[in-house]
Amino acid sequence: MNGTSSGSATLRAPAARRSFARPVALVGRSAAMNAIKSVASTVASRQCTVMILGETGAGKEMVARYIHAQSDRCAAPLIPVDCSALSDTLFESQMFGHVQGAFTGAVRESLGFVRAADGGTLFLDEVGELSLPLQAKLLRVIQERCVTPVGDTRPHQVDVRIVAATHRDLAAMVREGTFRQDLYFRLNVVVTTLPPLRERAEDIVPLANHFLQKQAELYDEPMRQLSAAAAGALQRHHWPGNVRELANAMESAHVLAQGECIELSDLPVRLQSPQPASAETPELCLTELERRTIAEALRRTDFCKAKASRMLGINIQRLNRRIERLNISTRG
Numbered sequence: 001m002n003g004t005s006s007g008s009a010t011l012r013a014p015a016a017r018r019s020f021a022r023p024v025a026l027v028g029r030s031a032a033m034n035a036i037k038s039v040a041s042t043v044a045s046r047q048c049t050v051m052i053l054g055e056t057g058a059g060k061e062m063v064a065r066y067i068h069a070q071s072d073r074c075a076a077p078l079i080p081v082d083c084s085a086l087s088d089t090l091f092e093s094q095m096f097g098h099v100q101g102a103f104t105g106a107v108r109e110s111l112g113f114v115r116a117a118d119g120g121t122l123f124l125d126e127v128g129e130l131s132l133p134l135q136a137k138l139l140r141v142i143q144e145r146c147v148t149p150v151g152d153t154r155p156h157q158v159d160v161r162i163v164a165a166t167h168r169d170l171a172a173m174v175r176e177g178t179f180r181q182d183l184y185f186r187l188n189v190v191v192t193t194l195p196p197l198r199e200r201a202e203d204i205v206p207l208a209n210h211f212l213q214k215q216a217e218l219y220d221e222p223m224r225q226l227s228a229a230a231a232g233a234l235q236r237h238h239w240p241g242n243v244r245e246l247a248n249a250m251e252s253a254h255v256l257a258q259g260e261c262i263e264l265s266d267l268p269v270r271l272q273s274p275q276p277a278s279a280e281t282p283e284l285c286l287t288e289l290e291r292r293t294i295a296e297a298l299r300r301t302d303f304c305k306a307k308a309s310r311m312l313g314i315n316i317q318r319l320n321r322r323i324e325r326l327n328i329s330t331r332g
């Protein structure tokens with residue numbers, strides 16, 4: 001995910017308010033995408049919390065940005081918060097900010113995510129990754145809409161819309177006791193589900209063209225068209241990595257294509273032959289794809305994590321967590 005206001009997991013709030021009103025091109029014409037666009041217009045003038053459910057890479061942050069851009073709040077920022085990067089010890093300062101000198105290293109005042117989003121949208125990504133103690137603290141913010149920066153005595157009232165996202169089954173987590181029920185109900189006000197890309201086939205070619213157009217603009221080159229064979233292969237693929245996998249495939253196809261068209265042979269090899277009906281569950285496929293993609297990015301960058309994280313379009317903390325979770329070797 002690419003946070004435009006501040007970078008998705010950066011822990012620094014923007015110093016000054018700018019105008020963030022920018023159109024967001026949410027590509028897709030499936031029934032699911034139309035339903036999401038209709039939710040965005042329904043909630044545009046309201047403060048209500050929106051929960052976005054969907055697999056990794058399906059476009060949850062993109063939808064959050066679209067909802068924000070359509071809303072009355074679009075002149076204020078959308079502040080993305082990667083909940084999996086929030087730390088138990090620094091939560092207050094990360095979320096509520098601090099005054100200068102509040103603790104060693106607090107050399108200047110920080111707004112924190114919540115106040116940085118005042119008047120706009122606070123996007124809580126990966127909300128299912130929050131530990132139970134942090135869930136309790138977040139619940140208080142949502143209920144009171146009021147924060148007290150570390151080292152300050154005065155509470156600050158804030159006007160934020162909360163949009164949360166997760167790939168997890170929060171209801172199951174509530175049953176297991178790993179997610180607070182009261183927070184679950186607070187977040188689940190308007191719920192919108194983004195189906196995986198393989199379940200909205202009519203979005204695949206428009207999205208592929210959108211990414212090819214972006215590549216063409218980036219390199220100031222003419223846009224390459226998809227050949228019928230290439231378009232057919234895209235339609236048949238299972239897309240375990242969802243829209244992010246498609247974006248990466250179009251980036252490499254644009255670079256590799258020699259002619260005016262993207263041919264079947266320009267696509268990544270795994271897309272070129274029809275896939276056998278998989279006995280694996282999508283979760284297994286997705287994990288394996290993630291492991292291979294990260295291992296390949298590390299290999300191509302001589303195991304430089306900073307370069308690999310840029311190549312993958314994620315921040316280095318997220319890369320580190322995935323390396324640890326997937327037990328990937330970080331040595332050549």
Ligand SMILES: Nc1ncnc2c1ncn2[C@@H]1O[C@H](COP(=O)(O)OP(=O)(O)OP(=O)(O)O)[C@@H](O)[C@H]1O
Binds near residue numbers: 026028061
């Ligand atoms: N409908 C869409 N139109 C245009 N671009 C899209 C769309 N959906 C997703 N994308 C692009 O695909 C990429 C992945 O999307 P995004 O980061 O929103 O997914 P995500 O579900 O939030 O991922 P994660 O679960 O890893 O946080 C981004 O580059 C995003 O811009």
